[in-house]
Amino acid sequence: MTTPLLQVENLKKYFEVPQGQLHAVDDVSFSINTGETLGVVGESGCGKSTLGRVVLHLLESTDGTIIYNGEDVTRVSASKLKNLRSKMQIIFQDPYSSLDPRMTIYQTISEPMLITKKLSREDIKKRVFELMDVVGLARRFVNAYPHELDGGRRQRIGIARALSLEPEFIVCDEPVSALDVSIQAQILNLLIDIQSEMGIAYIFITHDLSVVKHISNNIIVMYLGQIVEKVASEELFSKQIHPYTKALLSAVPVPVVDHNKERILLKGEISSPVNPKPGCRFAPRCDYARDACFAENPEFREILPEHFVKCHFAEEFV
Ligand code: SF4
Numbered sequence: 001m002t003t004p005l006l007q008v009e010n011l012k013k014y015f016e017v018p019q020g021q022l023h024a025v026d027d028v029s030f031s032i033n034t035g036e037t038l039g040v041v042g043e044s045g046c047g048k049s050t051l052g053r054v055v056l057h058l059l060e061s062t063d064g065t066i067i068y069n070g071e072d073v074t075r076v077s078a079s080k081l082k083n084l085r086s087k088m089q090i091i092f093q094d095p096y097s098s099l100d101p102r103m104t105i106y107q108t109i110s111e112p113m114l115i116t117k118k119l120s121r122e123d124i125k126k127r128v129f130e131l132m133d134v135v136g137l138a139r140r141f142v143n144a145y146p147h148e149l150d151g152g153r154r155q156r157i158g159i160a161r162a163l164s165l166e167p168e169f170i171v172c173d174e175p176v177s178a179l180d181v182s183i184q185a186q187i188l189n190l191l192i193d194i195q196s197e198m199g200i201a202y203i204f205i206t207h208d209l210s211v212v213k214h215i216s217n218n219i220i221v222m223y224l225g226q227i228v229e230k231v232a233s234e235e236l237f238s239k240q241i242h243p244y245t246k247a248l249l250s251a252v253p254v255p256v257v258d259h260n261k262e263r264i265l266l267k268g269e270i271s272s273p274v275n276p277k278p279g280c281r282f283a284p285r286c287d288y289a290r291d292a293c294f295a296e297n298p299e300f301r302e303i304l305p306e307h308f309v310k311c312h313f314a315e316e317f318v
Contacts, residue, residue: 003070004031005169005201006055011064013047013054020275024050026225028064030218034168035199039216039233041209041248045270047225048205052171055203056088057081068169086116089162093174095154099146105132105157106142112164131160135190152183159190169201176211188215209252213237221245224273224281227300230308241309241317244282280312288313 013025024047032038040048053059055066057073066073068084076084092098099108109131113124132139135156146154155175162170172191176184192215195202206212212219216233221242229242240246247264268285271277279294280286286293292312300310303318311317 002033005034005069007031007065007067008055009065009067011051011054011066012062013050013059014062017274022274023225023276024273025054025061026276028222028225028227030220030227030230032169032201032203033217034201035195036217037195037202037204037215039212039219040203040205040222041212041219042207042222043270044207045224045273046222047273048207048222049173051222052090052173052203052205056085056090056171058090086112086165087168088171089165089167089169090171090173091155091158091162091175094178095151095158096146096178098158099154101146104143104145105137105149108146108157109160109164112161116165127164128160131163134163134194135160150183151179152186155179155183155187156190159187159194163194163198166198167200169203171203171205173205174207175204177206177208184211191215209248221248224271224276226281226310227308228282228310230300232306235307239304239307239318241303241307241314242282242311243286243288243317246317280310288316 008031009029011025011028015022015024028051030038040051042048050059054061057066061074068088071080071084073084106128109128110124113119113127119127128142129139132142137153137156137160141149141153146157175191176187179187188211191202194200204212204215213233219231219233219236220227221229221244223244229240229245236245237249240249247266250262250264266285271281271284278297280298283289283293298310298312300308301314303309303314
């Protein structure tokens with residue numbers, strides 16, 4: 001059996017707020033192999049971006065373990081963490097605000113290499129141009145500033161910068177959400193090409209299920225800080241079990257979804273992630289909720305082979 005590149009176990013991230021404790025990430029476990037992509041899907045506020053930042057240790061976890069290449073990221077020394085960080089990178093949603101407007105493309109892409117001081121200036125220059133070629137950015141833009149480029153090109157700069165230290169793992173946090181649909185496809189294809197060439201593992205975070213199918217090997221669906229369904233990408237699109245995932249999929253305008261199927265509109269209030277009540281967090285919006293759903297937190301169980309669901313009555317929805 002392959003040892004995963006990243007193994008996350010019972011990860012929690014709670015924030016202290018005036019009303020109590022906000023459970024942004026609550027008992028989340030998953031693993032990713034080298035060169036694979038885990039799609040993380042859910043509405044805004046479900047904790048998916050926080051999860052990405054905690055995995056990279058940009059935010060301190062409250063509890064749980066993050067084993068990266070055999071090392072627990074939550075316990076390593078500062079110097080080791082610095083080394084690990086160069087292997088674990090992030091691409092942000094908004095290429096407009098994630099780039100420093102005062103830095104040229106050259107300065108932006110070369111900065112991480114200058115900080116780590118592992119390459120000579122001449123080698124850095126060579127590498128910047130190589131990276132521009134890899135991400136499909138014409139070399140003539142090397143002295144341009146971000147405001148002189150369109151959104152797609154700006155995201156290509158963000159990707160080149162993330163690749164500059166030869167990472168093994170990248171958290172892609174809604175990397176195409178701020179882009180036009182035609183540009184989205186180009187950036188997705190670029191990420192797929194980079195992965196197949198360099199064997200990089202991705203966590204691909206998105207609120208939009210239609211963009212995640214082709215890039216992901218496995219998908220986790222999050223609701224209020226918890227994983228409610230985890231399965232291979234292909235299977236999720238043909239067989240969703242959790243009522244929340246069914247509602248999300250019913251809204252996806254892609255040909256693989258049965259178009260005769262009616263869109264499921266979620267009613268009811270989203271429960272508060274602050275001091276969450278016992279029971280299923282989806283219960284206030286679930287058409288199938290009954291007494292047990294409000295009383296007990298459902299187990300995360302394997303309902304079909306390698307298909308895990310957090311619902312007391314999952315068997316009824318297969
Ligand atoms: Fe719905 Fe109950 Fe299942 Fe939660 S546990 S998803 S409320 S049926």
